[in-house]
Amino acid sequence: MYPAWISGSVFFLFGLIFGSFLNVCIYRLPRRLSVVSPRSACPGCNEPIAAFDNIPVLSWVMLDGRCRHCHARISPRYVIVELLCGLLFLLCLLLAGPSVYAVKGCVLCFLLLGLIFTDAETHLLPDALTLPGLGVALILSFFAVVPGPASYFFPIFYPTRYGFLQIGLRSLTNSLLGAAVGSGALYAVGWLYLKLRKVDGMGLGDVKLMAMVGAFLGPALTLFVLCSSSLLGGIYGIFVLISVLRSRLIRYRARSRTQASSRAWQSAQTALRGLEIPFGVFLGFMSILTWFFGAQMIRAYLDLLLIAD
Numbered sequence: 001m002y003p004a005w006i007s008g009s010v011f012f013l014f015g016l017i018f019g020s021f022l023n024v025c026i027y028r029l030p031r032r033l034s035v036v037s038p039r040s041a042c043p044g045c046n047e048p049i050a051a052f053d054n055i056p057v058l059s060w061v062m063l064d065g066r067c068r069h070c071h072a073r074i075s076p077r078y079v080i081v082e083l084l085c086g087l088l089f090l091l092c093l094l095l096a097g098p099s100v101y102a103v104k105g106c107v108l109c110f111l112l113l114g115l116i117f118t119d120a121e122t123h124l125l126p127d128a129l130t131l132p133g134l135g136v137a138l139i140l141s142f143f144a145v146v147p148g149p150a151s152y153f154f155p156i157f158y159p160t161r162y163g164f165l166q167i168g169l170r171s172l173t174n175s176l177l178g179a180a181v182g183s184g185a186l187y188a189v190g191w192l193y194l195k196l197r198k199v200d201g202m203g204l205g206d207v208k209l210m211a212m213v214g215a216f217l218g219p220a221l222t223l224f225v226l227c228s229s230s231l232l233g234g235i236y237g238i239f240v241l242i243s244v245l246r247s248r249l250i251r252y253r254a255r256s257r258t259q260a261s262s263r264a265w266q267s268a269q270t271a272l273r274g275l276e277i278p279f280g281v282f283l284g285f286m287s288i289l290t291w292f293f294g295a296q297m298i299r300a301y302l303d304l305l306l307i308a309d
């Protein structure tokens with residue numbers, strides 16, 4: 001048996017490399033460019049980036065976050081994504097051990113990191129990440145069991161030669177149920193929003209994102225992701241409302257005292273209405289957290305019910 005630090009380093013290094021590739025995806029996918037060719041180039045001077053300047057994290061640190069040729073600043077997002085990807089891959093290994101579950105976790109974290117940062121920068125959730133992600137999740141459900149209610153419907157008869165197949169089919173059913181719950185719930189919310197406020201509030205990108213997440217997590221944890229991200233999005237909205245209200249109040253009071261508070265309240269509401277919350281960021285963040293700690297978070301919440309007396 002090889003020591004644990006070797007597998008740990010391998011997962012971390014793979015995470016850095018995949019994170020580096022994610023940065024290419026985050027820049028190119030929303031612009032409908034190929035992620036394979038041409039080679040990476042500096043957006044400032046178009047000079048191709050040499051292999052030795054393309055080492056994850058290290059190159060950015062050595063070049064002080066600037067292009068070697070034109071000294072244009074390179075966004076710290078590149079290092080942040082690489083490091084996060086490395087650390088999340090490592091966490092997958094630490095929590096699941098060297099197993100299919102660890103690899104499955106890495107795939108999910110890779111996809112979600114890419115989607116979170118793309119949504120934050122461009123308000124887009126590229127199909128090139130969500131749809132293959134959904135496919136991979138359905139395939140992987142055969143090898144790493146997805147929890148869910150399918151066992152109520154398909155009892156397993158042991159021992160058979162096809163036990164593996166039966167478990168796989170149950171898991172696949174849970175994966176499909178998760179995809180249906182995730183995408184269905186978001187689609188319904190978007191439809192209601194359209195009916196009530198006559199504006200298209202939810203892009204189909206969110207629907208496909210949650211189909212993918214649902215296929216990874218199964219229906220129960222997907223519901224948890226939906227509820228907790230809505231809560232998080234709501235808190236973010238309130239935070240924006242309060243901070244706009246505060247800054248306008250200060251500005252209006254400095255100018256004149258007449259109706260400062262009601263005018264501030266009005267402009268804060270306008271700001272909130274115009275605010276396009278990148279909901280994919282919240283969904284993606286809560287999905288990662290739920291993949292790792294979903295069961296613990298739900299248990300902690302249920303424990304709150306028991307401390308009433």
Ligand SMILES: [Zn+2]
Binds near residue numbers: 042068
């Ligand atoms: Zn340059």
